[in-house]
Amino acid sequence: MQTVVLAAGKGTRMGPLTDNAPKPMLPVAGKPLVVHCLEHAIAAGASRLVVVVGHEADSIRTALADRNWDVPVTTVVQDELRGTADAVRTAAPELAAEPFVVLNGDVLYDEASLAELYTSGPAVGSFRVDNPSAYGVLQIEDGRVRGVEEKPADPRSNLVNTGAYVFPAAALDWLAVGESDRGERELTDVLQRTCETAEVTAVPFDRWLDVGRPWELLAANEWKLAELDRRIDGDVSPDADLRGTVVVEAGATVEPGVVIEGPTYVGEGAHVGPNAYVRGSTALGPDSRVGHAVELKNSVVMRDSAVPHLTYLGDSILGRDVNLGAGTAVANLRHDDEPVELTVKGERVSTGRRKFGIVCGDGVKTGINCTLNAGVTLSSGARVGPGETVLRDR
Ligand code: TTP
Structure with a gap:
């Protein structure tokens, strides 16, 4: 399935390690973080990859161009960080009118779970955590995802959004969402609309690591x-x-x-x-x-x-x-x-x-x-x- 990888972010929480390098380029067991994400995606079933770059775009573009990939890999530039829905919108001209996967480029996934996602219909990867209030919590009723609640004080479950989605082709027309309270155009609003029109399943992930802060870079290295x-x-x-x-x-x-x-x-x-x-x-x-x-x-x-x-x-x-x-x-x-x-x-x-x-x-x-x-x-x-x-x- 065609896949969009989001890698335009600044990685401010990773400072000072991102002062001179974009977070997706930080090393994990000898390879840039984003390269692990692309390799996982290809192993799981990505047929082609469109990587959205922005902050320090050139270093990511060069690193990706220097490798031999088993599927076509292209990059598109998001000129301003307007949010994850806007990032996918930047990639949309490169996509066919078919279902598509979206992955965060600064996350480590386990390949078996990701492969499960790739064989699912409209879906979102879910991961069980002890502290759901720190994440987007999936609202699940009768086995169907109804939406995502961001950082709820009183979470209804401990299954959180992994930032890995399978969207139907129709979602390509829903990317122009309005700004959220934090001033970003969010992919979770596109997911919300998908939940209202289609049956979205939660695919449980065995392992998942959002590499946002320095100790998570240490954990990413331990894993890989x-x-x-x-x-x-x-x-x-x-x-x-x-x-x-x-x-x-x-x-x-x-x-x-x-x-x-x-x-x-x-x-x-x-x-x-x-x-x-x-x-x-x-x-x-x-x-x-x-x-x-x-x-x-x-x-x-x-x-x-x-x-x-x-x-x-x-x-x-x-x-x-x-x-x-x-x-x-x-x-x-x-x-x-x-x-x-x-x-x-x-x-x-x-x-x-x-x-x-x-x-x-x-x-x-x-x-x-x-x-x-x-x-x-x-x-x-x-x-x-x-x-x-x-x-x-x-
Ligand atoms: P975030 O975790 O929100 O942002 P970040 O990675 O820049 O980190 P920080 O908060 O420390 O500054 O982004 C989630 C993913 O989406 C990440 O892979 C970057 C990507 N992204 C884009 O590609 N474009 C955007 O406009 C935004 C906001 C994020």
């Missing part, structure tokens, strides 16, 4: 790293010990004395060791460096970043071109054992994680022997002096 197969194409010393599912890309080097536990991904041109301890689930980006006496765990280190010596880094995300000075230590656990909080758009929010370290924007540099507390965000280009203890964002 766990699905890798062991593959060693790089230059690995016979005195290194690679345990379990480890991928070392061509052009990467692993020096003597290194222990890498899977699932771990070592990107092209990355350099690890000597004598480093890399624990899963970790993804090292292209041309990154991890040096002597560094312990790294459950972290994402993006391209060109370096953790060169004597550092502990756990449950953290480093953007591009970050350098941690020798002896930088990162806390990833509160002594009261409460979930670590992080700042999202100016507000402290629970990550829901007992263990979470730091988020560093691009170009951050820390001096020697500094201490970074759990839940600290360092904005792009931030500097930490030698010996400093950083308890708050900067």
